[in-house]
Amino acid sequence: MPFDMIIRGGTIATASDTFNCDVGVKDGKVAALGADLGPASEVIDATGKLVLPGGIDSHVHISQPSGPGIVMADDFESATRSAAFGGNTMVLPFCLQERGQGLREAVTAYHALAEGKCHIDVSFHLIISDPTPQVMGQELPALVEDGYTSFKVFMTYDGLALADKELLEVFSCARETGALVMVHAENYDAIRFLTEQLEGAGKIAPKYHATSRPIPVEREATHRAISLAELIDVPVMIVHVSNGDAIEQIRWAQNRGLKVYGETCPQYLVLTEDDLEGLNMEGAKYVCSPPPRDKESQQACWRGIQSGVFQVFSSDHCPFRYDDPQGKQIPKGRTSFRWVPNGIPGVQPRLPILFSEGVKKGRIDLNTFVALTSTNHAKMYGLYPRKGTIAIGSDADIAIWDPDRKMTISQSNQHGGADYTPYEGIDVTGWPITTIVRGQAVVRDEALVGESGYGKYQPRDRSPYARPVG
Ligand code: DUC
Ligand code: ZN
Ligand code: ZN
Numbered sequence: 045m046p047f048d049m050i051i052r053g054g055t056i057a058t059a060s061d062t063f064n065c066d067v068g069v070k071d072g073k074v075a076a077l078g079a080d081l082g083p084a085s086e087v088i089d090a091t092g093k094l095v096l097p098g099g100i101d102s103h104v105h106i107s108q109p110s111g112p113g114i115v116m117a118d119d120f121e122s123a124t125r126s127a128a129f130g131g132n133t134m135v136l137p138f139c140l141q142e143r144g145q146g147l148r149e150a151v152t153a154y155h156a157l158a159e160g161k162c163h164i165d166v167s168f169h170l171i172i173s174d175p176t177p178q179v180m181g182q183e184l185p186a187l188v189e190d191g192y193t194s195f196k197v198f199m200t201y202d203g204l205a206l207a208d209k210e211l212l213e214v215f216s217c218a219r220e221t222g223a224l225v226m227v228h229a230e231n232y233d234a235i236r237f238l239t240e241q242l243e244g245a246g247k248i249a250p251k252y253h254a255t256s257r258p259i260p261v262e263r264e265a266t267h268r269a270i271s272l273a274e275l276i277d278v279p280v281m282i283v284h285v286s287n288g289d290a291i292e293q294i295r296w297a298q299n300r301g302l303k304v305y306g307e308t309c310p311q312y313l314v315l316t317e318d319d320l321e322g323l324n325m326e327g328a329k330y331v332c333s334p335p336p337r338d339k340e341s342q343q344a345c346w347r348g349i350q351s352g353v354f355q356v357f358s359s360d361h362c363p364f365r366y367d368d369p370q371g372k373q374i375p376k377g378r379t380s381f382r383w384v385p386n387g388i389p390g391v392q393p394r395l396p397i398l399f400s401e402g403v404k405k406g407r408i409d410l411n412t413f414v415a416l417t418s419t420n421h422a423k424m425y426g427l428y429p430r431k432g433t434i435a436i437g438s439d440a441d442i443a444i445w446d447p448d449r450k451m452t453i454s455q456s457n458q459h460g461g462a463d464y465t466p467y468e469g470i471d472v473t474g475w476p477i478t479t480i481v482r483g484q485a486v487v488r489d490e491a492l493v494g495e496s497g498y499g500k501y502q503p504r505d506r507s508p509y510a511r512p513v514g
Contacts, residue, residue, distance in 0.1 A: 047075065047084035048483055054090025054444065057410045058097065058433050059419035067095060069440040072482035077436065088478065088485075090444050096414055097433050098133025098164075098441035098479060099395050100421035103226075103283060103307060103358030105387060106137040107157045114385050115370040117363035117461040120161035121496045123391060126460030127164055127361075128486045128494070130392035131476030133441035134165040134431055134502070135361075136421075138196055143174045143203055147183040151192065155501065162499030163492075164481050165441070167427070169226065170195040172214055173204045180217045188221040191503025193426045193510070195223060196283070199265045200232040200333075211272050219278040224424065224510040226281045226307075229265035229290070230257055230334060239382050250327030251320040253381040254335035262334050263289035270297045270304050277512045279303035281424070284360050286312045286334040288344030295353050303513055305424065306354040310390055310397045311336050312345045314470060328372040330466050331384045332362065346407055349416065356424060357416040359394040362387025363462040389462040393453050393470075399445070400472035426505035444478040451475050459492075 049069040056063055056077070068076030068084065106123040107116055118126070127135050139154040141147050147170060158166055170187065172179070172195050184195070197214050198204040206214065218225045238256045242248070247255070266282055270293060273280040282294055285308050297304035315336035320327040330336065348354050364385040365371035376383035395417055402408040408416070422432025429438050451457065453467045479487040486494030 046070070046082055049086045049088065049440070050081050050084040051088045051090050051095055051442065051444065054093045054095035056095045056434055057414055058435070059411055059415035062410060067434065067440070067442070069483040072440055074434055074436055074438050074440050088444065093477070094410070094445040094447050095434065096443050096445060097418040098443045098481065099131045100134045100136070100418045100427070100432055101127060101132050101359050101361065101391055101394060102136040102356060102421040102425055103309070104135045104137045104361040104391050108138060108140050109142060110385055113370060113374055114364065117365045117371060117389065119461070120158045120166070121163070122461035123361070124161070124163040124166065124499055125492065125496070126392040126458060128479045128492070129459045129476070131395045131443035131445065131479055132164060132391065133443065133479060133481045134167070135391065136167050136169055136425060138171045139168040140171040141173050145174065147179050147187060151187065158501060160497045163486050163494050163496055164499040165502050166499060167425070167502045167504050168192060171204070172197055175206065175210050175214050180213055184217055185221045188223045188506070193223050193504045193506045194226060196226040196228065198228040199269065200228065200230040200235055205232040208268070208272060211269070212276060215273055215276040215278045215280070218510070219276055219512055222506040222510050224279060224281060224507040226283045227269040228284070229262060229269045229282055231261045231265045234261045234264070243380050243382070248380045250322070250325060250331050250381050250384055253331045253384065254317040254320050256381065257333060257335060259287050259289050259337065262286060263293060266290040266293040270294070270302065273304065274302055279305065279510050279512070281305040281307060283307045284309050284334060285348070285354070286345070287337045287341035291344055291348045291353055298353065301513065303509065305509065306348065307356045307358050308345045308348060308354050309358055309360045310394050311360070311388060311466065313342055313401060314397060315466060316342070319466070325373055325377065328377060328384045329366050329464055330388065331372070331381065331386060332360065332388045333386045349402070349408060354416070355420045357394070357398055359390035360387070361389055361391035363389035363460060365462055366464045368463070388466045389460055390467070392458055392460060393465065393467045396451070396453065396472045396475055397467065397470065399474040404473045424507055424509050426507045427502065440480060440483040442480040443476045445474060445476050447474045449473070449475040449477070
């Protein structure tokens with residue numbers, strides 16, 4: 045029996061091409077693309093369906109420490125299960141170094157949380173919160189060698205924000221080691237100032253979360269991150285970009301030949317600040333940073349996608365349960381928006397939202413969709429061509445889509461640990477129905493068929509995008 049699996053009769057789309065042929069899978073890899081491939085142990089009929097590289101979501105938070113009394117809604121089992129239902133074959137969550145903690149120690153503990161739990165493949169970015177000489181001089185270079193080839197830094201948040209000098213030190217370490225830096229760009233002091241002003245005026249409801257971090261807060265930090273990166277001559281990825289002003293900074297840098305990359309997310313395409321207006325604590329369901337903006341910002345994000353300012357479209361999945369004192373309804377959250385856990389679930393609806401709003405509505409073509417949701421993530425983070433495409437020799441990481449299936453996103457069709465979806469009621473056309481990881485169906489015909497523990501940790505190469513300009 046030459047093939048373990050044949051996916052027959054579908055339309056394949058990669059980041060560059062769309063064509064009709066069968067896919068032969070052997071030993072977890074794509075082994076043949078063609079017609080009449082002969083027998084196989086398992087045949088999947090994909091007639092009338094799209095056969096796409098499995099989604100890779102390079103920005104998700106799973107089991108991340110989030111402050112006293114707060115617990116994330118997803119562990120590795122539930123996060124990777126819902127990701128699989130959303131047509132993803134791999135996710136990249138963040139391993140957070142807490143202040144005072146060694147990086148290696150953080151990585152070991154994070155592996156223990158993932159081990160034996162994952163339905164799909166995972167790899168870890170590092171969050172650097174304590175760039176001590178030991179971390180920068182020894183731990184980080186060794187971890188990059190071991191395949192942890194990207195890390196995130198924060199310009200805001202108590203316990204996470206790095207001063208400009210620390211950012212320069214981390215950027216310099218990234219340049220030396222060939223790692224890719226991801227930046228959360230918001231101005232910490234401006235947010236603290238505005239938060240105190242709002243609280244002083246009794247403006248404490250969740251909706252003021254958005255007021256406390258307006259567009260200039262993100263624009264200024266985006267520009268500063270770019271300028272600091274330019275000083276070091278190191279590439280940077282500006283993550284979760286929400287509006288046209290921040291996009292302008294990135295485009296300006298790109299036009300100057302700087303290696304500045306961009307990521308946006310579904311919340312900046314389909315949600316607005318108005319969603320935070322909910323009565324009582326309902327607005328907390330939409331508290332995330334940067335906050336969703338307005339219709340004009342949504343249009344700017346679409347233009348950023350269409351014009352190539354953004355290389356990747358990620359979910360920034362960061363789930364907290366709503367009806368839960370360890371989640372969005374933490375008692376302190378009623379005293380001020382500043383205590384409401386920051387983040388929203390989104391790893392499952394990411395792909396249907398972009399497919400429906402982007403491809404089906406004619407804003408982007410199918411190949412751009414594949415690039416933004418899979419191929420570019422693999423390229424950016426050192427996984428390509430093992431992951432992120434359908435080509436001979438690549439891992440058989442494949443999502444089979446019904447491009448015409450009409451669905452309404454609802455908590456009842458979500459499979460993660462959260463008890464709500466901020467995308468409730470959004471109608472979409474196109475839905476992933478079967479997800480195959482390294483040649484094994486994990487979700488088949490919209491039912492979970494894989495076992496937790498099948499998904500494996502994947503060390504990564506250095507990003508080809510992380511090389512300095514010179
Ligand atoms: N930043 C993220 O990347 N995710 C959730 C919250 C945040 O501030
Ligand atoms: Zn962030
Ligand atoms: Zn995030």
